[in-house]
Amino acid sequence: xxxxxxxxxxxxxxxxxxxxxxxxxxxxxxxxxxxxxxxxxxxxxxxxxxxxxxxxxxxxxxxxxxxxxxxxxxxxxxxxxxxxxxxxxxxxxxxxxxxxxxxxxxxxxxxxxxxxxxxxxxxxxxxxxxxxxxxxxxxxxxxxxxxxxxxxxxxxxxxxxxxxxxxxxxxxxxxxxxxxxxxxxxxxxxxxxxxxxxxxxxxxxxxxxxxxxxxxxxxxxxxxxxxxxxxxxxxxxxxxxxxxxxxxxxxxxxxxxxxxxxxxxxxxxxxxxxxxxxxxxxxxxxxxxxxxxxxxxxxxxxxxxxxxxxx
Amino acid sequence: xxxxxxxxxxxxxxxxxxxxxxxxxxxxxxxxxxxxxxxxxxxxxxxxxxxxxxxxxxxxxxxxxxxxxxxxxxxxxxxxxxxxxxxxxxxxxxxxxxxxxxxxxxxxxxxxxxxxxxxxxxxxxxxxxxxxxxxxxxxxxxxxxxxxxxxxxxxxxxxxxxxxxxxxxxxxxxxxxxxxxxxxxxxxxxxxxxxxxxxxxxxxxxxxxxxxxxxxxxxxxxxxxxxxxxxxxxxxxxxxxxxxxxxxxxxxxxxxxxxxxxxxxxxxxxxxxxxxxxxxxxxxxxxxxxxxxxxxxxxxxxxxxxxxxxxxxxxxxxxxxxxxxxxxxxxxxxxxxxxxxxxxxxxxxxxxxxxxxxxxxxxxxxxxxxxxxxxxxxxxxxxxxxxxxxxxxxxxxxxxxxxxxxxxxxxxxxxxxxxxxxxxxxx
Numbered sequence: 252x253x254x255x256x257x258x259x260x261x262x263x264x265x266x267x268x269x270x271x272x273x274x275x276x277x278x279x280x281x282x283x284x285x286x287x288x289x290x291x292x293x294x295x296x297x298x299x300x301x302x303x304x305x306x307x308x309x310x311x312x313x314x315x316x317x318x319x320x321x322x323x324x325x326x327x328x329x330x331x332x333x334x335x336x337x338x339x340x341x342x343x344x345x346x347x348x349x350x351x352x353x354x355x356x357x358x359x360x361x362x363x364x365x366x367x368x369x370x371x372x373x374x375x376x377x378x379x380x381x382x383x384x385x386x387x388x389x390x391x392x393x394x395x396x397x398x399x400x401x402x403x404x405x406x407x408x409x410x411x412x413x414x415x416x417x418x419x420x421x422x423x424x425x426x427x428x429x430x431x432x433x434x435x436x437x438x439x440x441x442x443x444x445x446x447x448x449x450x451x452x453x454x455x456x457x458x459x460x461x462x463x464x465x466x467x468x469x470x471x472x473x474x475x476x477x478x479x480x481x482x483x484x485x486x487x488x489x490x491x492x493x494x495x496x497x498x499x500x501x502x503x504x505x506x507x508x509x510x511x512x513x514x515x516x517x518x519x520x521x522x523x524x525x526x527x528x529x530x531x532x533x534x535x536x537x538x539x540x541x542x543x544x545x546x547x548x549x550x551x552x553x554x555x556x557x558x559x560x561x562x
Numbered sequence: 563x564x565x566x567x568x569x570x571x572x573x574x575x576x577x578x579x580x581x582x583x584x585x586x587x588x589x590x591x592x593x594x595x596x597x598x599x600x601x602x603x604x605x606x607x608x609x610x611x612x613x614x615x616x617x618x619x620x621x622x623x624x625x626x627x628x629x630x631x632x633x634x635x636x637x638x639x640x641x642x643x644x645x646x647x648x649x650x651x652x653x654x655x656x657x658x659x660x661x662x663x664x665x666x667x668x669x670x671x672x673x674x675x676x677x678x679x680x681x682x683x684x685x686x687x688x689x690x691x692x693x694x695x696x697x698x699x700x701x702x703x704x705x706x707x708x709x710x711x712x713x714x715x716x717x718x719x720x721x722x723x724x725x726x727x728x729x730x731x732x733x734x735x736x737x738x739x740x741x742x743x744x745x746x747x748x749x750x751x752x753x754x755x756x757x758x759x760x761x762x763x764x765x766x767x768x769x770x771x772x773x774x775x776x777x778x779x780x781x782x783x784x785x786x787x788x789x790x791x792x793x794x795x796x797x798x799x800x801x802x803x804x805x806x807x808x809x810x811x812x813x814x815x816x817x818x819x820x821x822x823x824x825x826x827x828x829x830x831x832x833x834x835x836x837x838x839x840x841x842x843x844x845x846x847x848x849x850x851x852x853x854x855x856x857x858x859x860x861x862x863x864x865x866x867x868x869x870x871x872x873x874x875x876x877x878x879x880x881x882x883x884x885x886x887x888x889x890x891x892x893x894x895x896x897x898x899x900x901x902x903x904x905x906x907x908x909x910x911x912x913x914x915x916x917x918x919x920x921x922x923x924x925x926x927x928x929x930x931x932x933x934x935x936x937x938x939x940x941x942x943x944x945x946x947x948x949x950x951x952x953x954x955x956x957x958x959x960x961x962x963x964x965x966x967x968x969x970x971x972x973x974x975x976x977x978x979x980x981x982x983x984x985x986x987x988x989x
Contacts, residue, residue, distance in 0.1 A: 292646050296685045300642045307639025475635035481592050509588050516591055518635055540587050547580040554573070 254342050255350045262324065262354020263361075271319050276362055279312035283369045290377055301377055305370040306436055310518075313363050313444045314471060320358060321451030322463035324351050325556070345553040352452050352549055359444050367437055371421050371430055375414035378429050380407065435533055436518075442541035443517040447471055449548035450512075456556040473507075474514035481508045512544055629675045637679040644679070645686060648672040652693050659698045666698040673707055677714070684719050687711035691725050701733040712746060720757055723747035727760050737768045755793075762800065771808035772882065775846070776873050778804060779855065783868055786859040801855075802892050805846045806915050809889035813897065813913050816840045816888075827911055831897060835888045844884050848892035851881035891915050898985070923983045926963040930972070933962060934979050944979035948972060 266272060286304035290297045325348075328334040337347060378384070388406060389397060398406065421430040450470045454463035473480075487501045516537050633640040651669060652659075659666045673690035677683060687708055695704030708729070711722045723746040730740035741764050747757045759781060765774035782797035784790075813831065816839040820828050823837070834840055851872065858868035874880020890896050895916040933951055938944050948954050953962040965971050966983045973982040983989055 289642070289646060292649065294649055294689065296645065296683070299683075300645065303638035303642045307636055307642075311636070311639075472634055476631065478592070479631055508592065509585055513588055513591050515635060536587070536590075540584075543580060543583050543587065547577075547584055550573075550576060550580065 254346045255353065258337075258342070258347060258350020259353035259357060262351050263357045266320050266324075266355065266358040267361075269320055272316060272358070272362070275312055275315050275319070276365065279308055279362075279366050280369050282308045282312075283366060283373055286373060297377070297381070301374060302433070305373065306433070306440075309363060309366045309370060309437060310440050310443075312366060313359055313440060314447060316359050316362055317355070317444055317448045317451055318464050318467045318471075321355050321448055322455050322460045322467060324355060325452065325455040326458075326460050326463070344557050348452060348456065348549060348553045348556050352449060352552075355448050355452065356445060359448060360441060363437065363441060363444070368418055368422070371418040371433075372414050374429055374433075375417040376410060379410035379413055384410075438533070439517040439537060442537060443514050445541050445545050446474070446512050446514065446548070449545040449552070453548050453552040453555070456552045457559070470512070471514070474512040477508055477511050477513040478515050480504050480511070484508070513540075516540060630678050633679065641676055641679040641683060641686075644672060644676050645683075648676065648693075649689075652697075659693070666694065666700060666703070669698070670694055670700075670703055670707070674710075677707070677710060681711075681714035682718070684711065684715065684721055687722055688725060691729070695729060695733070701729050705729050705734070712743075716746075717750050720747040720750035720753040723750070724757055724760075727757075727764075731760075731764065731767060735767075737764050740764050766804055766807065769811070771804055771811075772844070772873070775801065775804050775808070776869060779872050780865060780869050782855065783858055783865045787862075787865065801851070805848060805851070805892050809845060809891070809897065810913050812840065812843050812845060812889055814910060817910055817913075821910070829899070831888050831899060831913070835886075838886060840886045840888060842884055842886045844882055845889040846892075847881050847883045848890055849894040850883075852892060854881055891917065893917065920986050920989070923966050923986050924989050926966065927972075927981060927983060927989055930962050930981055934981065938979060944976050946976050948974050948981075 283305055286301045286308070289300050289304060293300050328337070338344070392398065417427065417429065420427070421434070424434070426432075426434055447467065447470070451463065451467045454466045458466070481504075484501055484504045487497060487504065490497070492498045492501050516534070629640075630637060648669065651672065659669065670690075673686060673694070676686045677690070680686070687710070690707045691704045694707060695701045698704075705726060708722050708726045712726065715722060723743040726743040727740050727747065730736045730743060741761065744757065744761050744764065747753055759777075762774050762777040762781070765771075765777060778797050778800045782794060782801065785793035785797055813834065816834045817827055819839045820834060820837065823839075828834060854872045858872060861868075863871075870876055870880075871878055872880050874882050888896065893916075897913050898916055898919055900912040900914045900919070930948070930951075933953055934944060937951060945951055948964070951962065953960050954964055966985060970984045973984055973987075974980075
């Protein structure tokens with residue numbers, strides 16, 4: 252297993268040198284901070300806006316990193332012929348694939364962590380500088396007096412320090428009212444990204460980066476719409492399976508729904524609940540699903556990669 | 563060879579086990595699916611819901627559900643973006659929404675899509691109600707959106723049925739439907755007390771004066787028992803209001819009968835009694851109601867029993883009496899006819915409570931007395947007649963009342979500068 256970790260660590264080091272990663276990360280952080288500005292544009296439900304935009308950003312940019320960094324990982328090794336130096340060593344191909352997978356996953360999770368830090372910080376900062384919080388400050392001054400510019404800046408600086416403290420506290424698994432439920436939603440995002448990364452590695456093991464990117468994105472879309480494939484079969488059933496073509500469509504759709512990943516289980520309930528009061532519990536079914544499905548896809552990737560001829 | 567076969571066997575078994583595992587998990591997930599989506603006319607997505615189409619049924623609009631499908635699972639994010647967008651759209655099109663129904667339909671579409679993405683986004687229903695109903699003037703569309711929210715948040719929030727009550731009460735005048743929404747609101751979690759009291763207003767609006775009175779009497783006694791100062795104040799005000807409205811309806815009906823007989827309305831309310839036009843009707847004995855309420859509040863008897871006593875249930879002598887006399891207000895004072903020369907002929911004069919008139923006259927007298935004092939200071943004498951005051955002259959910028967609310971001239975003494983009202987000489 253140490254060989255897998257060695258490859259994973261090298262993959263991580265290689266990935267963090269990728270400029271696309273930084274562009275995506277900067278863009279994500281800017282968008283996360285912008286979600287605070289969105290607060291000013293809404294008339295109510297400020298917290299919901301900040302939370303949903305923040306969680307959405309983490310998910311979208313996690314996906315983009317998985318796609319754009321993952322698709323080239325295996326292909327680049329083949330293209331630059333560096334694969335020869337690796338396979339000439341006592342490393343099996345499955346170890347290589349697993350190493351690449353875990354390396355990429357580590358890269359994605361580190362990025363998700365960075366985005367999460369900014370997200371939590373933004374969330375806390377918005378809370379500490381909300382209209383209600385500022386109204387309390389103003390109320391503490393004698394009638395007719397307001398804080399001066401320096402006092403106001405001092406208050407904003409204090410809000411930043413408190414936001415940093417709140418962020419650290421939440422990251423140490425002590426969430427409070429501001430960040431309640433969010434950790435589980437982000438955990439679900441990580442599980443979803445694990446499956447998407449497995450697919451990126453699978454496609455990368457036999458095709459070009461462009462094709463891999465297209466296939467990964469399509470897999471993601473199909474995965475998110477998996478339940479609608481089933482609903483489509485219901486529609487076909489209602490219409491009547493009288494002709495052979497209809498029956499084939501029906502069977503094909505059913506088969507597709509059963510083999511395509513069902514990514515809806517990672518966000519359907521949790522993300523909505525994260526924005527409301529009821530506490531979100533960890534869905535162990537989703538964890539089991541992500542682990543087994545990723546393992547299956549990686550096995551397929553290993554199988555294909557083992558049969559590849561590098562000459 | 564054996565080793566290779568073994569490994570092939572292991573791989574096959576792994577794929578079989580993992581495949582079956584995934585299949586089982588997928589099957590488990592699929593079996594939980596709840597509802598179907600419409601897939602009709604997917605390519606013919608309407609840009610704006612065409613409500614004028616004969617076969618259009620808003621409950622079956624496909625656009626919101628298809629939009630949800632196209633959001634690829636980013637419903638929450640899409641909700642926020644569309645929410646921001648609809649606020650801006652409303653701000654930009656505020657001037658046009660009433661004039662251009664298509665703009666309103668487009669905004670309505672937005673709300674339907676937003677609430678499809680997040681069915682529990684209560685603010686979206688509320689804002690939608692404001693935009694479509696209050697600003698757009700389409701109360702039916704607003705109620706439709708609220709209905710959607712009520713169904714999707716059943717028992718979760720009282721706010722949506724509460725907003726629907728106001729549409730039914732104030733705009734649609736559909737009191738039966740309003741009552742239905744009150745019931746829905748009361749079933750919700752954390753429904754505050756004041757929602758229950760909207761039923762009292764509905765009873766009043768429907769003309770069920772006795773029911774409305776009984777409800778407010780109960781609320782007053784409850785408020786007194788629980789020391790709810792503001793509710794007590796509101797209940798007292800409402801009881802006064804109900805008694806007045808009830809009695810006005812009796813008097814107005816009698817005045818109409820008088821008009822049928824004389825082709826003119828009476829100059830005094832006593833004329834109705836003289837001609838026995840009131841008939842034997844149920845009315846409130848105001849002073850007795852006040853007395854019974856005070857007694858019940860101080861005695862601390864059970865509320866149900868107190869209400870029975872006050873309303874005269876079980877053959878008790880309550881505050882409701884059957885009489886053919888002109889009803890009086892809560893203080894036992896007679897009502898007055900408001901004389902307004904602006905009222906065209908053949909229009910029934912307005913009946914007013916004596917107390918209201920007194921306050922009105924008091925206000926007028928105060929203003930005129932101040933002006934007389936001002937006049938005396940500048941000229942050194944009191945005006946000979948009130949018309950000497952500039953504000954009493956026709957066309958003056960700030961007019962003072964030239965007669966009291968009952969249409970009588972003021973009782974003015976130019977020697978002492980005192981001014982009084984004939985109907986309220988004590989003021």
